[in-house]
Amino acid sequence: MIRRAALWGAMLLVLAWSLGPFLWQGLTSLKPTGELSRLPPILPTAPTLDHYRGVFEGRPFARYLLNSAAVAGGTTLLALAVGSLAAFALARLPVPGRRLILGLFLSITMFPPIATVSPLYLGVRALGLRDTLFALIVVDTTFALPLAVWVLTGFFREIPEDLHRAARVDGCTPFQAFRRVHLPLAAPGLFATGILVFIAAWNELLFALTFTATDRSRTVPVALALFPGLHEVPWGEIAAASVIVTIPLVVLVLLFQRRIVSGLLSGAVK
Amino acid sequence: MTEVRVEGVTRRFGNVEALRGVDLTIASGEFLSLVGSSGCGKSTLLHVIAGLERASEGTVRFDGVDVSALSPRERDVAVVFQTYALYPHMSVFDNLGFPLRMSRVPREELRRRVRETAELLRIDDLLSRRPRELSGGQRQRVALGRAIVRRPRVFLFDEPLSNLDARLRLETRAELKRLHEQLRTTFIYVTHDQTEAMTLSQRLAVLRAGEVLQVGTPEEVYRRPADTFVATFVGSPPMNLIPARLDGGRLAVGGVELPAGGLPPSFRGDVLIGLRPEDLALRPGPGEPAMPATVTLVEPLGPESYVHLDFAGHALVARVGPDVPVRAGERLRVSLGLGAASLFDPETGRRLQT
Numbered sequence: 001m002i003r004r005a006a007l008w009g010a011m012l013l014v015l016a017w018s019l020g021p022f023l024w025q026g027l028t029s030l031k032p033t034g035e036l037s038r039l040p041p042i043l044p045t046a047p048t049l050d051h052y053r054g055v056f057e058g059r060p061f062a063r064y065l066l067n068s069a070a071v072a073g074g075t076t077l078l079a080l081a082v083g084s085l086a087a088f089a090l091a092r093l094p095v096p097g098r099r100l101i102l103g104l105f106l107s108i109t110m111f112p113p114i115a116t117v118s119p120l121y122l123g124v125r126a127l128g129l130r131d132t133l134f135a136l137i138v139v140d141t142t143f144a145l146p147l148a149v150w151v152l153t154g155f156f157r158e159i160p161e162d163l164h165r166a167a168r169v170d171g172c173t174p175f176q177a178f179r180r181v182h183l184p185l186a187a188p189g190l191f192a193t194g195i196l197v198f199i200a201a202w203n204e205l206l207f208a209l210t211f212t213a214t215d216r217s218r219t220v221p222v223a224l225a226l227f228p229g230l231h232e233v234p235w236g237e238i239a240a241a242s243v244i245v246t247i248p249l250v251v252l253v254l255l256f257q258r259r260i261v262s263g264l265l266s267g268a269v270k
Numbered sequence: 271m272t273e274v275r276v277e278g279v280t281r282r283f284g285n286v287e288a289l290r291g292v293d294l295t296i297a298s299g300e301f302l303s304l305v306g307s308s309g310c311g312k313s314t315l316l317h318v319i320a321g322l323e324r325a326s327e328g329t330v331r332f333d334g335v336d337v338s339a340l341s342p343r344e345r346d347v348a349v350v351f352q353t354y355a356l357y358p359h360m361s362v363f364d365n366l367g368f369p370l371r372m373s374r375v376p377r378e379e380l381r382r383r384v385r386e387t388a389e390l391l392r393i394d395d396l397l398s399r400r401p402r403e404l405s406g407g408q409r410q411r412v413a414l415g416r417a418i419v420r421r422p423r424v425f426l427f428d429e430p431l432s433n434l435d436a437r438l439r440l441e442t443r444a445e446l447k448r449l450h451e452q453l454r455t456t457f458i459y460v461t462h463d464q465t466e467a468m469t470l471s472q473r474l475a476v477l478r479a480g481e482v483l484q485v486g487t488p489e490e491v492y493r494r495p496a497d498t499f500v501a502t503f504v505g506s507p508p509m510n511l512i513p514a515r516l517d518g519g520r521l522a523v524g525g526v527e528l529p530a531g532g533l534p535p536s537f538r539g540d541v542l543i544g545l546r547p548e549d550l551a552l553r554p555g556p557g558e559p560a561m562p563a564t565v566t567l568v569e570p571l572g573p574e575s576y577v578h579l580d581f582a583g584h585a586l587v588a589r590v591g592p593d594v595p596v597r598a599g600e601r602l603r604v605s606l607g608l609g610a611a612s613l614f615d616p617e618t619g620r621r622l623q624t
Contacts, residue, residue, distance in 0.1 A: 162355035165322050170416070171343040171372035180368075184359045 029239035051236035068219040074137040075201035079144040087152030105146040144197040155189025191259040272423040279328035288314040290480040301457040303467035306477035348417035352429040356401040363397040387419040427459040498619040524582025542614040549607030550588035560603040
């Protein structure tokens with residue numbers, strides 16, 4: 001009895017911990033402006049969609065959303081394309097020093113992005129890519145790749161080596177073996193990795209803030225950072241915007257849930 | 271029809287030598303088994319012949335042509351793997367057709383050859399299934415089919431039967447032999463199961479620690495093992511080995527002397543006598559030389575029995591017919607059947623006779 005109660009208590013605590021901030025944002029986004037900085041009431045007395053309307057007023061928020069989708073989508077595709085090739089090679093081809101390479105990849109993920117902002121900015125400017133989505137895609141990809149390669153290598157290693165041998169005997173070049181045998185079998189891993197990369201790129205603020213200058217290429221996190229005006233912080237609209245940004249992620253995860261779960265499991269069980 | 275010649279092949283993994291100077295010729299159309307316990311290098315040798323691994327030293331020739339630098343695709347070999355290695359995301363049809371697609375066989379011919387192969391192996395009603403919907407035996411057939419469909423120069427088998435249950439293994443074993451008689455292609459077959467090697471192959475090569483100890487027909491290897499390892503590895507129960515002294519045509523073993531009948535008289539000194547269990551005879555006729563022994567255990571198998579004996583402190587196993595009545599604890603006379611005995615050097619384990 002007590003054990004059950006403790007278990008339920010712990011579960012509620014974890015639930016509140018992880019869902020609480022999101023719920024709070026949701027509630028805030030529905031509160032009339034007058035109730036925003038008052039407590040009680042916890043629940044809005046007269047729920048309103050004013051803040052949601054406000055988000056799209058006076059700024060091209062839909063454009064920001066599209067930019068974010070383009071950056072996150074592009075980064076995901078690029079990272080998966082390059083990452084899966086690298087991971088396949090590291091997992092199955094006779095690459096000299098592959099342990100060292102994987103170790104380097106892992107250590108790169110520990111590198112603080114802020115330290116690379118200035119050189120990257122100079123590079124982007126020199127290439128004339130400032131204020132373009134392409135620059136963001138390329139930079140985000142370089143930061144997503146080490147983790148993607150690391151995770152995908154694990155997935156490719158799970159595919160039995162005899163399958164690779166069979167593909168070679170059946171006449172595949174290494175690339176054909178990759179495309180016809182390994183890639184279809186690593187699909188769950190690609191989905192799982194893709195989601196991780198997409199979320200990271202979708203939420204990326206530092207580079208997006210540094211490399212963009214106009215609405216042409218601003219992404220949602222940048223827009224959110226620029227919400228606060230000179231004299232006031234529009235808490236309601238910030239809350240509404242953050243709810244809007246979260247929805248595509250939730251939809252995406254729900255959409256691919258079964259594939260991701262099987263992907264995560266296939267990494268755990270032989 | 272391709273003759274495979276392995277010349278001085280050494281394969282190192284770091285400091286470990288998986289193969290050491292292996293020389294082996296497999297005749298065109300021959301069924302040869304590579305047999306040995308796990309870690310003896312037999313699978314590595316198969317991979318080197320297939321082109322899946324490079325030899326560190328030495329060459330592999332197909333019909334005299336050096337193929338050492340060629341990929342498996344260029345060597346035109348087919349491999350049946352122990353794990354079957356079917357492509358799980360493809361139907362049986364696509365699994366069978368995969369090697370043909372890779373070599374750009376026209377669609378109509380591909381269809382026809384897949385059908386022919388499927389009929390040959392009686393899996394033509396499974397063509398639309400996925401591997402996970404098949405039983406172990408059916409998967410095995412698909413793996414076999416994927417090898418046959420290409421009509422390769424050489425067939426390589428890597429323990430293809432070891433994942434099957436006992437009955438299916440017997441059936442498939444017989445089928446493999448039939449298949450070889452039909453196809454008349456060179457078959458190289460890796461197994462740790464000496465019975466499989468004996469029953470299937472025309473010749474077998476016994477490997478240990480990366481070296482070929484003996485190559486010969488099953489009869490040769492069984493009757494005239496090259497050393498004590500082969501003697502005990504091939505045959506079940508294994509060959510009995512007992513130490514003895516040979517001097518002037520007489521054999522001193524376990525405190526008794528026997529006329530070394532059937533043994534060449536020129537040997538002198540310590541030897542190991544190797545005796546096959548079926549060469550031991552219990553309660554021989556009064557004229558034959560025999561020695562006293564005690565029965566320690568009887569294992570009846572139906573058509574025959576294994577009788578464990580204690581002979582002057584040495585454990586022996588005799589294989590006798592079902593109608594020989596023996597009981598544990600019984601004392602009886604045993605003829606050692608020295609005429610068929612093998613003699614080994616006790617130091618090196620090498621066979622002494624030619």
